[in-house]
Amino acid sequence: MPNVKPLFDRDELVRSAIERSRLYGLLAAVFRREPSVEFLCHLKTPELMVAFSAAGVDLGDEFGTDPFVDIADELAIEYTRLFLGPGKHISPHESVQLKRGSGILWGPETSAVLQAYRDAGFDVGENETYIPDHLSVELDFLALLANEESQAWAESDLDRTVQLLRLQHSFISQHIGKWAAHFCTKVNEEAEFTFYPAFANLLRGFLSGEKADTSNRINMTGKDQQPENGDNHKSVSG
Amino acid sequence: MLNRRNFLQVGASVPLAALAGEALVRHVSAGTVGGGKDYSPTTGKERQAIPSACWQCVTRCPNISYVEDGRLVKIEGQPNSIRTHGTMCAKGQGGVGQFSDPDRILYPMRRVGKRGEGKWKRVSWDEALTEVAARMKKLRDAGTPEKVMFHYGRMKASHSKLIKSLFLANYGTGTVGNHTSICEAAKWTGQELTWGGHYDNWDFDNTNYVLNFGSNVLEAHTNHIPTAHRLIARLTEKNIRMVTFDVRLSNTAAMSSEWVPVIPGTDRAVVLAMCNVVMNEGLYKGVGEDFLKFVKVTAGRNPSVDEKVAALKAHLADFTPEWAEKISGVPADKIRTIAREVATSKPACIISYRGAVAHYLGADTERAVQMLASITGNVDNPGGRCKAVGAKWKYPKGPKKKPKSRKLKIVDGLPGAAKLPTHHVNHQVLKMIKDGSAGRPEIYMWYCYTPVYANGEVQDNIDILKDEKLIPFSVCSNPFYDESAALADIILPDTPYTERWGWEDMVSPAQIPEYYIRQPVVKPLGESRDFADVCIELADRMGFPLGVKNHEEFLKSSCEKTPAVKAAGGFEYMKANGVYHDPKAKPKYFSYKKVLKPEAYEKDGVVMDPATGVYWNWKKAKVASEEDALTKGYTHTKKSYKAYVGQEIDGVVYSGFKPDKVNKSGFMELYSEIVEEKGFAPLPSWTAAPEHEAMKSDDLIMTTFKVATQIHSRSANCKYLTEIFHENSAWVNPVTATERNIADGDMVTIKSDFGEVQIAARVTPAIVPGTVAVSHHCGHWEYGRYASGKKAPDGRDEADSDRIWWKSNGTHPNWIIGNRADPISGQLRWMDTVVTVKKVGTSA
Numbered sequence A: 001m002p003n004v005k006p007l008f009d010r011d012e013l014v015r016s017a018i019e020r021s022r023l024y025g026l027l028a029a030v031f032r033r034e035p036s037v038e039f040l041c042h043l044k045t046p047e048l049m050v051a052f053s054a055a056g057v058d059l060g061d062e063f064g065t066d067p068f069v070d071i072a073d074e075l076a077i078e079y080t081r082l083f084l085g086p087g088k089h090i091s092p093h094e095s096v097q098l099k100r101g102s103g104i105l106w107g108p109e110t111s112a113v114l115q116a117y118r119d120a121g122f123d124v125g126e127n128e129t130y131i132p133d134h135l136s137v138e139l140d141f142l143a144l145l146a147n148e149e150s151q152a153w154a155e156s157d158l159d160r161t162v163q164l165l166r167l168q169h170s171f172i173s174q175h176i177g178k179w180a181a182h183f184c185t186k187v188n189e190e191a192e193f194t195f196y197p198a199f200a201n202l203l204r205g206f207l208s209g210e211k212a213d214t215s216n217r218i219n220m221t222g223k224d225q226q227p228e229n230g231d232n233h234k235s236v237s238g
Numbered sequence B: 001m002l003n004r005r006n007f008l009q010v011g012a013s014v015p016l017a018a019l020a021g022e023a024l025v026r027h028v029s030a031g032t033v034g035g036g037k038d039y040s041p042t043t044g045k046e047r048q049a050i051p052s053a054c055w056q057c058v059t060r061c062p063n064i065s066y067v068e069d070g071r072l073v074k075i076e077g078q079p080n081s082i083r084t085h086g087t088m089c090a091k092g093q094g095g096v097g098q099f100s101d102p103d104r105i106l107y108p109m110r111r112v113g114k115r116g117e118g119k120w121k122r123v124s125w126d127e128a129l130t131e132v133a134a135r136m137k138k139l140r141d142a143g144t145p146e147k148v149m150f151h152y153g154r155m156k157a158s159h160s161k162l163i164k165s166l167f168l169a170n171y172g173t174g175t176v177g178n179h180t181s182i183c184e185a186a187k188w189t190g191q192e193l194t195w196g197g198h199y200d201n202w203d204f205d206n207t208n209y210v211l212n213f214g215s216n217v218l219e220a221h222t223n224h225i226p227t228a229h230r231l232i233a234r235l236t237e238k239n240i241r242m243v244t245f246d247v248r249l250s251n252t253a254a255m256s257s258e259w260v261p262v263i264p265g266t267d268r269a270v271v272l273a274m275c276n277v278v279m280n281e282g283l284y285k286g287v288g289e290d291f292l293k294f295v296k297v298t299a300g301r302n303p304s305v306d307e308k309v310a311a312l313k314a315h316l317a318d319f320t321p322e323w324a325e326k327i328s329g330v331p332a333d334k335i336r337t338i339a340r341e342v343a344t345s346k347p348a349c350i351i352s353y354r355g356a357v358a359h360y361l362g363a364d365t366e367r368a369v370q371m372l373a374s375i376t377g378n379v380d381n382p383g384g385r386c387k388a389v390g391a392k393w394k395y396p397k398g399p400k401k402k403p404k405s406r407k408l409k410i411v412d413g414l415p416g417a418a419k420l421p422t423h424h425v426n427h428q429v430l431k432m433i434k435d436g437s438a439g440r441p442e443i444y445m446w447y448c449y450t451p452v453y454a455n456g457e458v459q460d461n462i463d464i465l466k467d468e469k470l471i472p473f474s475v476c477s478n479p480f481y482d483e484s485a486a487l488a489d490i491i492l493p494d495t496p497y498t499e500r501w502g503w504e505d506m507v508s509p510a511q512i513p514e515y516y517i518r519q520p521v522v523k524p525l526g527e528s529r530d531f532a533d534v535c536i537e538l539a540d541r542m543g544f545p546l547g548v549k550n551h552e553e554f555l556k557s558s559c560e561k562t563p564a565v566k567a568a569g570g571f572e573y574m575k576a577n578g579v580y581h582d583p584k585a586k587p588k589y590f591s592y593k594k595v596l597k598p599e600a601y602e603k604d605g606v607v608m609d610p611a612t613g614v615y616w617n618w619k620k621a622k623v624a625s626e627e628d629a630l631t632k633g634y635t636h637t638k639k640s641y642k643a644y645v646g647q648e649i650d651g652v653v654y655s656g657f658k659p660d661k662v663n664k665s666g667f668m669e670l671y672s673e674i675v676e677e678k679g680f681a682p683l684p685s686w687t688a689a690p691e692h693e694a695m696k697s698d699d700l701i702m703t704t705f706k707v708a709t710q711i712h713s714r715s716a717n718c719k720y721l722t723e724i725f726h727e728n729s730a731w732v733n734p735v736t737a738t739e740r741n742i743a744d745g746d747m748v749t750i751k752s753d754f755g756e757v758q759i760a761a762r763v764t765p766a767i768v769p770g771t772v773a774v775s776h777h778c779g780h781w782e783y784g785r786y787a788s789g790k791k792a793p794d795g796r797d798e799a800d801s802d803r804i805w806w807k808s809n810g811t812h813p814n815w816i817i818g819n820r821a822d823p824i825s826g827q828l829r830w831m832d833t834v835v836t837v838k839k840v841g842t843s844a
Helices: A010-032 A037-043 A046-055 A068-084 A108-119 A135-154 A158-190 A195-220 B004-013 B096-100 B125-141 B157-171 B185-194 B224-237 B251-255 B267-280 B287-294 B305-316 B321-328 B332-344 B362-375 B426-435 B458-466 B531-542 B551-561 B563-568 B570-577 B626-632 B673-677 B719-724 B734-739 B784-788
Strands: B036-039 B046-053 B062-068 B071-077 B109-111 B120-122 B148-152 B200-202 B209-213 B241-246 B258-261 B349-352 B385-387 B443-447 B473-477 B490-492 B502-504 B515-518 B606-608 B614-617 B644-649 B652-654 B700-705 B730-732 B747-752 B755-763 B771-775 B833-839
Touching (some): A010 A195, A037 A046, A037 A068, A046 A195, A046 B004, A068 A195, A108 A135, A108 A158, A135 A158, A158 A195, B046 B570, B071 B096, B096 B719, B109 B125, B125 B443, B125 B490, B125 B531, B148 B157, B148 B426, B157 B531, B185 B362, B200 B224, B200 B349, B209 B267, B209 B332, B209 B362, B241 B251, B267 B305, B267 B332, B267 B362, B287 B305, B321 B332, B349 B362, B349 B385, B426 B458, B502 B551, B515 B563, B515 B570, B551 B570, B563 B570, B730 B747, B734 B755
Parallel strands (some): B148 B443, B209 B241, B209 B349, B241 B258, B443 B473, B473 B490, B700 B771
Antiparallel strands (some): B036 B046, B046 B062, B062 B071, B109 B120, B109 B490, B200 B385, B502 B515, B606 B614, B614 B644, B644 B652, B700 B833, B730 B771, B747 B755
16 A cells, blocks of 8 residues: 555644634634623633734724723724615625625525535524624534534544545535625725724634635645645646 | 734623523424415425515405515415405505514604604613503592504504503593595595495405496405406406496596596595486486385485485486586596496496595595495495405403593694594694694594604604694604604504414405404514503503403413304314304395394383384483483484494384494485585585685696505515605696696795695606696605615615615605595595696796
């Protein structure tokens, strides 16, 4: 049997998948609802503040000075105005934001997103009130996939790993990657405080590298198959 | 330089407790929905066909809603409905837009900042209802529940029972307003004064002639599609003659055999003149004369038919066609010809709506139309205007013991505004609140209603609603952010009709009742909730549970309690089929002629009133004794109409024309002592609107109208409908335009006593001279991107903005229409406004 040299550091990939999962989870939480005082406290842990700084995430001067109760109140109004309405707002749904898309709630794009969840073995919870293509739900999906990916790496189940990477790649290519960037641009334009632009920029920056990164990881496994969306990419050997 | 390592380090540092991860679950959920199957013609995918009911207009047609991949994709007609035969108008089909409106409110909202500032915060349902319940309970506990005013625009059938009959009645407030006075209150009051309970069904299926005063039934009507498609079938298949009197060439007038232009507000003169012709030329003989037995045309009890004929002739003597021509502009010969036609075409359907009745003394116009129908024998007969038949559901009544309702006297108009407002003067509620002399509510709550936009004097409405000294607290339930929701303190996100339950009962033109239901075709979006369910929870929170878990359960129970529905298969049947009617039922006509069996009126508590011949149950009317009943009499006993049993005529006791809202007899009362006591002529007569008599040479009359693709105020968010109709204009006749140097397309200023608006002119012979017509539906400044043009962030392309090709959202005429009232019924006088029209740039 040929002796295949390992192309990857398994522990690093497990860790990296967990980190990605948590980053998606954080972004999902930010865009899902107004930040509670408790959530703001979590953001202000020293380790996370250092990481934010290094990543260029600036939550605003008031984050360092004002009482969280006041910040939470102001951000609740900001969140409502930006993402809920009533009236003019940036509806954080793929079907509304996608350029040349349907422009409506629960458009055909929403059905396609729901199908993507189901194809991956997930579904929207029975009591879930958010529409399937809400930004936070799409981010939740990526968090779940990345988390399962970390388990697959840990178990050296490369077939499963590739499947999960492929799902992430295709979801970014066909769904969230098509609208999140320009959604983030709008957030930058409309926000009064720096909080939401900070996370919008984090989302945009991170997501912009994810498509290539998932392809790289597939190649690292040595499984010589093209990603489902037929993108051309160069194989990267370890 | 940022690199991926920096991003991942964020992920590494996030506390687990900060993560979301609640939206998706591992297992695929299964769900079953009632209904049939269908397939997409383009994708081949299976769709679920779910029978439900529309809510775009009050017609509430049964529909079939198609769900594909979890979303509502199409709405079509219900072929099994005997009301609609599967037809569905543009408004109904455009209803998909209510579900998918990207500007829908999905969460409860609490205002922060000043009322109307546009600053909001999302709150949880618990927070919203805790506040609402606390405020309401405080007033109830203090013994002043009437200080909660509830005002609905559209609330029917099971919603009405749950919200009004159960919730509000058990809460204890009678300060309840509706919208009827801006709709057709004059028509209903006119009917209550004549034949009792309102609603006239137009039996087009069987008619041979249609005479129309001011109805645009082919574009808008309270039973729109069920009647309109029947009319079209009759016109095309049987080639019957239809004559429409209207100030403008509506699409109904255009589809008629003849359009007769008439000056606004003068239809009654024409109708009286036609009655004059019918009586004088003996054209009442036959079925008309036979019917006169059941008609009251004089004071006192029951003169002979000959005496009635003489009385009618005497009353109508001066209302000649020549007299009517001077008032209405309709040539006398034309009046005579049409009168002869309608009297000799058997049967004929004489119809009337807002064009004729939304005027000064509009209720009298409806009485005049009832007169013409009576003397031509076209009342409650096949082919005539008939007493309405609708489904009668049985339902859970809630707690047996209800508190005695208290109410603020603010729903019946300013003092002296209307003498018989049987459907209130709702458009003057805000004025009454401002006035304060009858008290003010501390909570103003509205549902499926827009006090700002739908009434006249829009600025006045805004100013009052904004004023926290006048209205300390306001709550509305609405799926959409309209002009009124923008001024609320709390917005509770209602479900649109696509996502809720209900039983329905709208009138069936087949004269056979149709039972039908509405069911959620998809789960409610976001956290929107059927307001009926919200009321059930509010009652629980305030400590007076209604005995119903939710609307679905209420509907299920109603299906069990209603014998016809239970026999068909109850709730499961209705979910699968949507509609039901008894296949063996016969159409109901001539209900007034039913002879009562003695056991109905020869019983304890029932007595005959000598003055009127009415048999009534004095015990039911809460009179102390039979002696008191006979002394006071039926007519002057409070709400004795509820105790009506029958009408004696020539020794026989008939079912008669059962009264409603007023204590009239069982006759078709063309002569009304009730109206006379209020200072009006007892028989339909003519008095011009005072402001029309005082018009200056430059003045015009402004009228308004509806189009087929929009409903009054709550469809402009449906993009398919607004794409078709988003901009209106001021229709003006070339003669009128030339006098004012106005060319087609010129911007003009229309000015009334209440303000002015600017709008483009449409110069057309399709409107009578001396008149200007501006439609409803337009000029929204809220209600989302399609209705108002308020796009998402300025300067950026929204996904749909390329497709919003229209640049203007039109002009709302209500800014300059007064919240005035017909002095009989309280009807808002939509069609009476005196205005000047000048080309923009012309000096005053």
